Amino acid sequence: MQVFLPQEIGFCFGVKRALKLVLNEIKRNGKIYTLGDLIHNSQVVEDLKRKGIESIENLSQIKKGTLVIRSHGVDLSLIEEAKKREIRVLNATCPHVVEVQNIVKSLSQKSYLVVIVGSNTHPEVKGLMASVKNGKVYVVKNEGEAEKLPSVRKMGIVAQTTESLDNFSNIVKNLIRKGKECRAFNTICRIIRERQEGILKLAEKTQAVIVIGGYNSSNTRQLVKLCRSSGAKTYFIEKEKDLDIEELKGIKRIALTGGTSTPRETIEKIKNKLSLVN
Numbered sequence: 001m002q003v004f005l006p007q008e009i010g011f012c013f014g015v016k017r018a019l020k021l022v023l024n025e026i027k028r029n030g031k032i033y034t035l036g037d038l039i040h041n042s043q044v045v046e047d048l049k050r051k052g053i054e055s056i057e058n059l060s061q062i063k064k065g066t067l068v069i070r071s072h073g074v075d076l077s078l079i080e081e082a083k084k085r086e087i088r089v090l091n092a093t094c095p096h097v098v099e100v101q102n103i104v105k106s107l108s109q110k111s112y113l114v115v116i117v118g119s120n121t122h123p124e125v126k127g128l129m130a131s132v133k134n135g136k137v138y139v140v141k142n143e144g145e146a147e148k149l150p151s152v153r154k155m156g157i158v159a160q161t162t163e164s165l166d167n168f169s170n171i172v173k174n175l176i177r178k179g180k181e182c183r184a185f186n187t188i189c190r191i192i193r194e195r196q197e198g199i200l201k202l203a204e205k206t207q208a209v210i211v212i213g214g215y216n217s218s219n220t221r222q223l224v225k226l227c228r229s230s231g232a233k234t235y236f237i238e239k240e241k242d243l244d245i246e247e248l249k250g251i252k253r254i255a256l257t258g259g260t261s262t263p264r265e266t267i268e269k270i271k272n273k274l275s276l277v278n
């Protein structure tokens with residue numbers, strides 16, 4: 001089997017940075033907590049657990065120690081609350097997410113109705129919503145939801161960093177009719193865009209695609225959705241042991257990719273295994 005990899009695989013800049021900050025923190029004394037799993041990858045989370053790093057769901061679960069804010073970011077008032085309670089805060093919010101939070105904050109301060117294209121249950125989007133200090137914020141997933149938004153004088157639109165460019169631009173086209181002044185910021189992360197473009201190119205010259213990453217990882221799921229909607233035969237697995245070689249029999253050319261929380265080594269191991277298949 002011939003196996004193709006895109007140029008970019010492995011952890012993105014934001015994930016690498018968050019992991020580095022947490023691993024450095026281990027050198028200090030004291031318990032370390034992450035608010036939610038640090039990254040959407042069960043193997044990495046298990047490894048962190050073995051190193052004594054505990055994932056909690058809310059602030060009330062801890063009294064002291066270090067609280068790590070993961071790369072998705074959070075509502076800034078939560079950081080304030082933790083500091084008030086004398087909990088040490090290590091903010092690993094990805095700088096690109098901070099940039100989007102600042103855009104949202106500035107739009108709301110200038111009285112724009114803020115529209116976020118993404119999923120309202122995703123922690124990054126929750127953090128963005130909390131950055132709106134004045135006025136209203138809407139979260140829309142698709143054109144149908146965008147259609148239902150009210151017409152306003154000033155509207156500012158941003159995207160969750162993992163959104164697909166096609167969905168974002170279709171929604172923007174739709175919303176442009178709803179605001180007298182309509183400002184759209186393409187806040188999709190460059191790394192996400194490149195991964196999406198990279199795998200679509202490889203899908204054209206192969207018979208199937210395997211997307212590797214956490215089942216709960218938003219950017220991995222976007223890759224799967226994109227590959228499937230391009231018509232590519234797409235398999236979605238989390239780790240090497242999910243690989244079903246029998247299912248892939250007859251495939252001569254296959255492409256692999258992974259989400260931004262998928263370690264490079266996992267993808268390379270799978271590549272090596274598939275390269276041995278006749």
Ligand code: SF4
Pocket residue numbers: 012013014015071072094095096097161189190191192260
């Ligand atoms: S995908 Fe982009 S925005 Fe998200 S953590 Fe990685 S670098 Fe940051």
